[in-house]
Amino acid sequence: MTGLVVAALSAREVGRRRTAVLLVIALPLCFYLVRRDLPGQSTRLLAIGVGWAVATLTVFVVNASRSLDPRLRLAGASVLDIIGGRLLAMTGIGAALATAYSALVGVSRGDLAHPWGAVLMLLLTAVVAAPFGGLIAALLPRELEGALALLIVCATQLLADPAGSAAKLMPFWSARSLGNYTVDAAPTTALWHAVLHAAATWVLCTALTLAVFARRLRVARYPEP
C-alpha cells in the first residue's frame, strides 16, 4: 500500500515536470528519426533511446528524493516501499513511453520481419532501464555524475560490436539482440537470449539498488529507555 502511494505520487511529480517529460519523449524520437531510412538502425536506436531516457529520469527522480527518504523511513516506510515504489513508477512511465513508440513503429514501418518483436524490444528496454537508473542513482548520488555515467554506458552500448563480449555486459544488449530477431529475422534463440539477458539485468540491478539503499537508508533501532 505504502509502495503504491509512493509510486503514484512519484509519477505525479514527474508528470508536473512538463519540460522534462517532453525531453524524455524527444530523446528516443530524435534517435528514431535520424536513421529512419534504415529499419535496423532506427528501431535499435529507438529502443536504446527509450532506455536512456527512462534511466535518466529514474536517476533524477531517485536523487531528488534523497532528503525526503530518510524522513519516510523514520515515519515507518520500508526501503522496499520507498525505492520499490519509485522504480514501479518509473517502470510504468517507461512502459507507457515504449507502448507509444511501439505504435509509432507499427504505423511507420512495414519492413520488419517480426513487428511484435519491436513491441517486446521497447518494453523490455524500458523495464530494464528503471532499475538500471536506480542503480546508477544508488552508486552515484549526485545528478551530474549519474547523468555522465549513463552517457558513458549508453554511448558504449551504441558503439560496441553487438557480437562482442563487451556489448553483452551492457544493460541494453537485449535490445540489440531483439533487433536482430525483429528486423533481420534472426532465429528464435536470439529472442530468448534477449529475454534472459533482460531478466538477469533486471534482477541484478533491482537487487543491487535495494541493497545499496537498504544500507543508505538504514535507521538505527535503539532500545527503549
Added chain:
Amino acid sequence: MTGDPRWLPRFEAELVQLGLEPARARQLAGETAQQAAEFGAGTAELFGPAHLYARHLVAALSAPGDTAPRTETPPGLARGRVLLRLEGVGKRHRRTTVFADVDLTVRAGEVAAVVGANGCGKSTLLRICAGLSTPTTGTVHRTARVGYVPQDGGTAGWLTPAEHFTLFGAAARMAPRRARSTGEHLARRLAWRPDRARCAQHLSGGTRQKLNLVLGELHAPDLLLLDEPYQGFDQGTYVDFWQQVRAWRDSGRGVVVVTHLLHDLRHVDQVLDLSAAAPGPSTAPAGGGHGTGRRA
C-alpha cells in the same frame, strides 16, 4: 548580510522607545545583526518586522530568569518517563572528533535545546538521536515513535502540501483522508492554510518550514527532534512556533530543538551546550546536571 538597511535603525529606535538604554539597544541591535549574518539571511527575513521583534525581545529580556538557561523542569510540571537518553555519545569523522562524551536525558513533558558554535555537530547529534547516523562511542536509548524535522530539504518540490500529508501518512500506515485532515489541522495551528494547488517548491521558505514541521508531527511521535525549524518564519509564526512547542510539552511529548538564537533558551527546560563537548578550547559556559555537554 542585513537586507533592508533601515531595519536595524528602526529596531534600535524601537528598543529605546520601549525603555532600554541607548547603549543596550545598540548592543542588542549589533547582536541581532550578527545572528542574521550567521544565518546568511536578512534581518527582516529572519526576524520579521523590526517593531514586533523589538517588542518580543524586550518582553523576553524582562521575563524573570530569562538570562540563565533552566536545567530543572518547571515547577508544577510532573516529569514523565524518559524518552531519550544519551550516555557518553561521541562522533568522529575519519580522524576528526566532532564531539565526545555527550550526556542528555529528555523526559516526556520536557524541552531541551542543543546550542553551540557553527560546526560543533548539533545537526549530527540530532541525526544520531533520530537514528539516521550512528554514534562512534556511547549508547543511545530512545522511544520508538520519533519525529524529525531537518534544517532544510526534507520535502518534495513537485508535490503539494496535501500530497505530502498523504505520502507521510502512508509511511505511517494512515489512511490518506485521515492523513490529509490531520496535516491540515496541524498546519492551522501554525496559522497556515495550505493551498491545495501549490507545489512545495513554490512556497515561501517559512511556509516550507511549516510544512516540514507538520510532516515531523503528522504521525503523532512521542519525541520531536527539530533542527532550527523556524528559519524563514516571520515574527508571528515564530511566536506561534514556540506556543506549539509549549503545547507539545504540556501534552507530554519530549522536544529536542537545535537553535542558534540565545533568546530561545527562555522557552526550554534544559540546555545542552555542544561547544563544551567539542575538542579543543571552549569558552562555553559550563552547566551542571543532565543535559549538559561534557568534555571528554
